[in-house]
Amino acid sequence: MNKRVAVAFTGPSGSGKTTLVEKVSRELIKTQKVAIIKNDPKSKAVFDVEGKDSYKFYQTGAEVVVTSPTRTTYFSQREKSLDEIVAMINEFDILLVEGLKTLPLPRIAIFRNKIDKDYFDCSEAIAIDHTVNPADYTIPSNIDILDLNNLEQIIDWIKNNATTI
Numbered sequence: 001m002n003k004r005v006a007v008a009f010t011g012p013s014g015s016g017k018t019t020l021v022e023k024v025s026r027e028l029i030k031t032q033k034v035a036i037i038k039n040d041p042k043s044k045a046v047f048d049v050e051g052k053d054s055y056k057f058y059q060t061g062a063e064v065v066v067t068s069p070t071r072t073t074y075f076s077q078r079e080k081s082l083d084e085i086v087a088m089i090n091e092f093d094i095l096l097v098e099g100l101k102t103l104p105l106p107r108i109a110i111f112r113n114k115i116d117k118d119y120f121d122c123s124e125a126i127a128i129d130h131t132v133n134p135a136d137y138t139i140p141s142n143i144d145i146l147d148l149n150n151l152e153q154i155i156d157w158i159k160n161n162a163t164t165i
Contacts, residue, residue, distance in 0.1 A: 005162035006095035008103060010119060011110035016148065020110055020127065021098050023151055024158065028094055035092035037085055039099025086165060094158075095165065106161045110148060115139070125157055 009017050018038075025034050049055055054075065057064045064075040074088065082103055086095065097105060101122045109116075109123035113131045117138075125144040128134065134145055146154055 003164050004093060004095070006097060006105050006165045007158050007162040008097040008100060008105040008107040009110060010099060010101050010107055010122065012116055015110040015112050016129075017098050017110050020108075020148065020154070021096050024155060025096060027151060027155060028158075032093035033091060035089045035095045037082075037095065037097045037100070039097075082165075094162065106163055108146065108154070108157070112148070124161060127154060 009021055011017050021036060021038075025036060028034050054064060054066045054073075058075045058077075061077050063077065066073045066075070080088070082097075082100075089095070097103060101107075106125075107123045108125045108127050109119040110127045111119075111132055112129055115126065115128065115132055115134075115137050119126070120140055120143060123143060125146050126139065127146040127148040129148040139145065144157060146157055148154075
């Protein structure tokens with residue numbers, strides 16, 4: 001992949017989305033610049049420690065950037081569009097998005113134990129493991145079926161289906 005591309009991952013809680021994104025990232029980062037966007041729809045994630053300067057600054061409602069020789073962290077009080085986030089990250093080859101079902105990106109839905117057909121409308125592929133028998137479901141013919149435990153197959157699908165952004 002020589003262009004900047006993106007693909008998304010979705011699925012029910014506990015299906016393995018984060019684990020798969022992590023595995024894909026660890027492999028792709030060997031040869032490409034990878035960026036990840038994680039959706040936190042219930043605002044449960046905690047990123048700072050109460051009492052620290054950055055926490056105090058964030059509590060003011062301001063946009064806060066903490067920088068050091070090894071990292072830069074940006075704390076925002078506002079929801080950002082995909083275009084705004086891409087502009088902030090700027091330098092990457094592939095963007096992996098976890099969640100955000102409404103974004104118009106090629107999407108792999110991840111399932112364990114059972115498939116939720118509600119994801120068919122927003123997915124171009126499903127990744128399942130041995131706990132799911134695809135013959136038990138009427139999967140639309142336009143949805144590719146991937147082996148959740150076959151990282152090479154999933155990365156090949158991403159390379160062939162990711163969209164330019």
